Amino acid sequence: MLAEGIFIYLAAAITILSVLVITRKNPVHSVITMLVLFFHIAALYVTLNAEFLAAVQVIVYAGAILVLFLFVILLLNLKEEAVARRYVGPWPLGLMAAVGLFLAIIVSLDSFVAGPKGAFTTEVIKAETNTKALGKILFTEYLYPFEVVSIVLLVAIIGAIVLAKKRLRS
Amino acid sequence: MPGIVDTLLYIAIIVAKILVVFGAIMLHVAYATYFERKTIGHMQVRLGPMNVGPHGLLQPIADGIKLFFKEDIIPAQADKPVFFVAPVISLVGALSSLAVVPFFEGFAIANINVGLLFVLAMSSLGSYGIILAGWSSNSKYSFLGGLRSAAQVISYEIALGLSLVGVMMLAGSLNLTDIVRAQERYPFGMFLLPQIIGCAVFVIAAIAETNRSPFDLPEAESELVAGYFVEYSGMRYGLFFVAEYTGMIIMASIGIVCFLGGWNGPFKIPYVPFAWFFIKLYVLIFIYYWVRATLPRYRYDHLMNLGWKVMIPLALFNIVITGILKVMKALP
Numbered sequence: 001m002l003a004e005g006i007f008i009y010l011a012a013a014i015t016i017l018s019v020l021v022i023t024r025k026n027p028v029h030s031v032i033t034m035l036v037l038f039f040h041i042a043a044l045y046v047t048l049n050a051e052f053l054a055a056v057q058v059i060v061y062a063g064a065i066l067v068l069f070l071f072v073i074l075l076l077n078l079k080e081e082a083v084a085r086r087y088v089g090p091w092p093l094g095l096m097a098a099v100g101l102f103l104a105i106i107v108s109l110d111s112f113v114a115g116p117k118g119a120f121t122t123e124v125i126k127a128e129t130n131t132k133a134l135g136k137i138l139f140t141e142y143l144y145p146f147e148v149v150s151i152v153l154l155v156a157i158i159g160a161i162v163l164a165k166k167r168l169r170s
Numbered sequence: 171m172p173g174i175v176d177t178l179l180y181i182a183i184i185v186a187k188i189l190v191v192f193g194a195i196m197l198h199v200a201y202a203t204y205f206e207r208k209t210i211g212h213m214q215v216r217l218g219p220m221n222v223g224p225h226g227l228l229q230p231i232a233d234g235i236k237l238f239f240k241e242d243i244i245p246a247q248a249d250k251p252v253f254f255v256a257p258v259i260s261l262v263g264a265l266s267s268l269a270v271v272p273f274f275e276g277f278a279i280a281n282i283n284v285g286l287l288f289v290l291a292m293s294s295l296g297s298y299g300i301i302l303a304g305w306s307s308n309s310k311y312s313f314l315g316g317l318r319s320a321a322q323v324i325s326y327e328i329a330l331g332l333s334l335v336g337v338m339m340l341a342g343s344l345n346l347t348d349i350v351r352a353q354e355r356y357p358f359g360m361f362l363l364p365q366i367i368g369c370a371v372f373v374i375a376a377i378a379e380t381n382r383s384p385f386d387l388p389e390a391e392s393e394l395v396a397g398y399f400v401e402y403s404g405m406r407y408g409l410f411f412v413a414e415y416t417g418m419i420i421m422a423s424i425g426i427v428c429f430l431g432g433w434n435g436p437f438k439i440p441y442v443p444f445a446w447f448f449i450k451l452y453v454l455i456f457i458y459y460w461v462r463a464t465l466p467r468y469r470y471d472h473l474m475n476l477g478w479k480v481m482i483p484l485a486l487f488n489i490v491i492t493g494i495l496k497v498m499k500a501l502p
Contacts, residue, residue, distance in 0.1 A: 026249075028249070028305060029251070029252070032252065032302070051282060052284055052287070055287035055288055055290075055291050056287070058291035058294070058295075059291045059294060062291070063291060063294025063295070064294070064324065067298070067301070067320060070320070071301075071320055071321075074301070074305055074317065129343070129344075129345075130283065131283065
């Protein structure tokens with residue numbers, strides 16, 4: 001009962017906040033709304049017993065990435081931004097796409113099958129703590145994909161530095 | 171209906187705990203300002219506040235009343251909603267970390283498994299208050315202060331987080347109560363010696379993270395008047411002030427829990443389970459003031475160099491060393 005109430009609140013708040021993020025005229029207000037949105041998503045993870053994911057959601061998204069968004073927005077000239085035209089002109093086109101996607105999701109919901117149960121049941125995770133279970137599986141079973149992801153991120157970092165330094169020299 | 175009674179009782183206990191901790195910390199914040207003015211005063215061969223009450227003891231209360239009744243001035247071109255919400259974000263970020271701090275054995279408002287990550291997450295929220303305050307005031311001084319603070323806090327947050335990884339590895343847990351218990355078998359009941367590099371990085375990063383001297387560039391008076399909160403007055407300014415001192419207390423508490431053995435001490439003090447915690451807290455707060463009275467402010471590029479080229483590599487080095495010691499089973 002309580003859990004369902006909390007979920008309904010979070011789902012409603014996330015939907016409303018997402019709409020607010022894209023409808024604010026002032027990008028800084030968008031960022032603040034997004035900050036609140038990220039906290040609601042983190043709360044959703046907490047209700048799923050994924051407390052590690054919730055903490056990382058706030059640290060990485062709210063604490064690092066969104067601050068960088070804010071930084072970039074503050075460096076732009078806000079007044080020009082406010083009068084810029086929207087990307088998509090005719091709104092019926094957007095509405096049609098949205099309704100189509102919604103219908104596609106509704107239709108495909110029936111064929112949804114829950115995945116097979118793995119070794120980490122709720123009891124095991126409660127005994128071992130979420131962080132430990134995640135760390136173990138990440139560094140044994142998924143070690144290879146994990147390393148691939150870190151290489152991809154490293155390439156992105158080096159690429160950014162190379163691009164920035166090139167412009168500096170010329 | 172025993173279920174509802176139990177739930178209500180549970181909620182009542184939590185609310186009572188929150189009120190006790192909140193009241194105690196607010197009192198500490200008020201007297202931390204008095205302690206600071208007295209300490210720095212005596213270090214500079216002055217007396218500090220003397221007029222309100224014996225030895226100026228009632229000065230923080232007088233200051234609080236003054237701030238409360240002062241006129242609240244809002245700049246004409248300010249972005250009002252953001253201007254109002256910025257000090258609140260700062261204060262919420264600082265205060266919510268208090269929920270997970272174990273002040274003594276078995277006492278934390280929320281004893282959660284990811285306590286340390288929760289504190290890091292909440293402290294990262296503090297930079298929003300500062301940037302948004304700087305931007306919404308629509309003043310060049312506060313905007314520059316806000317931008318400086320953003321860069322500084324992001325840079326030092328990485329070093330802060332990495333310096334605590336060694337502690338996580340030694341304790342094998344992110345739960346703050348478990349971290350304190352894990353220290354009992356180490357020398358002096360502390361992680362201080364096995365984590366000496368991590369502790370040094372943590373102390374420096376914590377001072378930078380709370381925008382205290384010598385890293386108080388966001389509010390460098392000689393260049394920026396007062397930095398990000400120039401345009402704030404009255405109680406809104408007071409909120410920033412409370413947030414800064416609460417942040418100091420939080421950082422000192424995390425230092426105590428992670429490196430100085432939490433509520434444990436060389437001997438047990440009867441009837442006051444939180445005595446050692448608060449003694450350690452006062453010593454650390456004193457060190458904050460000592461550093462402020464001793465060291466001149468860093469230059470901005472020096473600050474960034476120190477953060478990225480010294481602090482982060484040192485913290486990573488500490489992780490590698492701790493990992494090797496752990497694999498060799500050289501630790502108790």
